[in-house]
Amino acid sequence: MNRIDIDRDILLFLRFAYFGNSKDLFLAATTRAYLDFNRTLRFHAMPDEQRLEMRNRASKCIKEAILNLLNRDKLCQTDFDSWHHRTCDVLIDCYRSNGIRFTYGHAQKWINMTFKYLYMLEAVTLDSVFPFLHVPIDNIVLERANKQLCIPRPSQVWSSWGDYAFYLQYQGYLRQRIGKEAPLRWEFHNWLDEIEKGNHHES
Numbered sequence: 001m002n003r004i005d006i007d008r009d010i011l012l013f014l015r016f017a018y019f020g021n022s023k024d025l026f027l028a029a030t031t032r033a034y035l036d037f038n039r040t041l042r043f044h045a046m047p048d049e050q051r052l053e054m055r056n057r058a059s060k061c062i063k064e065a066i067l068n069l070l071n072r073d074k075l076c077q078t079d080f081d082s083w084h085h086r087t088c089d090v091l092i093d094c095y096r097s098n099g100i101r102f103t104y105g106h107a108q109k110w111i112n113m114t115f116k117y118l119y120m121l122e123a124v125t126l127d128s129v130f131p132f133l134h135v136p137i138d139n140i141v142l143e144r145a146n147k148q149l150c151i152p153r154p155s156q157v158w159s160s161w162g163d164y165a166f167y168l169q170y171q172g173y174l175r176q177r178i179g180k181e182a183p184l185r186w187e188f189h190n191w192l193d194e195i196e197k198g199n200h201h202e203s
Contacts (some may be wrong), residue, residue: 025064025123028061031058033034033113036138039107040159041095050098058094062087062114080132081171085164089112105161112136114171116184131183137161144190149177 033057045049073078088107094103104203113136119126126133135141137158145151151173154161161167171183178186 011117025118025121026063027059028108029114029117029121030062031055031136032117033110034059036113036136037109040106041100042101043100046098046100054098055095058091058110061090061094062111064092066114066118066124069129070126075129075132077132079128081168082133084108084111085168088164103160103162104164104167105157105159108134108161108167109136109138109158109197112184116187119184126169130184132183135174135183135187137167137170140191141187145174145177148190149174151177 023182065083068079068084069075077172088104088111091107091110092102092104097104115126115129115133116136118124119130139158142153142158146153151170154166154170174186
């Protein structure tokens with residue numbers, strides 16, 4: 001066995017350890033993204049079966065929305081932002097219709113991390129949208145943006161953000177300060193660097 005084979009085996013093992021049995025890569029991405037923020041949700045003794053039903057329904061909506069987006073031609077940043085807003089609203093309605101508090105902070109984390117994981121898993125080609133993708137907002141990103149990009153940290157915790165205009169304005173600050181680099185590419189290396197430097201928590 002040569003070194004290339006060993007490296008591939010290691011990557012496959014790490015993929016399985018993090019994403020589970022990833023035959024359905026979309027499901028693997030949306031599930032892992034959900035686990036990145038679900039501790040900030042309050043279900044008030046809702047049965048596990050109902051929680052899972054909501055999650056599966058929302059995951060299906062994310063998949064359908066992303067596939068529809070990728071089938072569109074000649075996207076621009078405004079097109080993507082409008083799509084993102086609408087998709088957030090769909091997720092929020094899915095949970096609020098069942099009496100669960102669900103914010104734009106939650107929705108953006110689910111959608112943005114799903115894109116990140118789809119990119120990592122090479123599940124779909126994201127070339128047409130990659131420059132437009134948003135940075136997943138959490139405490140680590142907020143801290144890094146404050147220190148490196150001099151963007152003031154909002155007083156409200158990200159999981160409580162309930163105003164999409166405020167969220168989009170923050171994404172605009174990030175994009176402006178990051179410059180020519182794709183925002184999600186900036187997040188990839190800065191998120192890791194920030195967490196290696198200190199004791200941070202995502203929530």
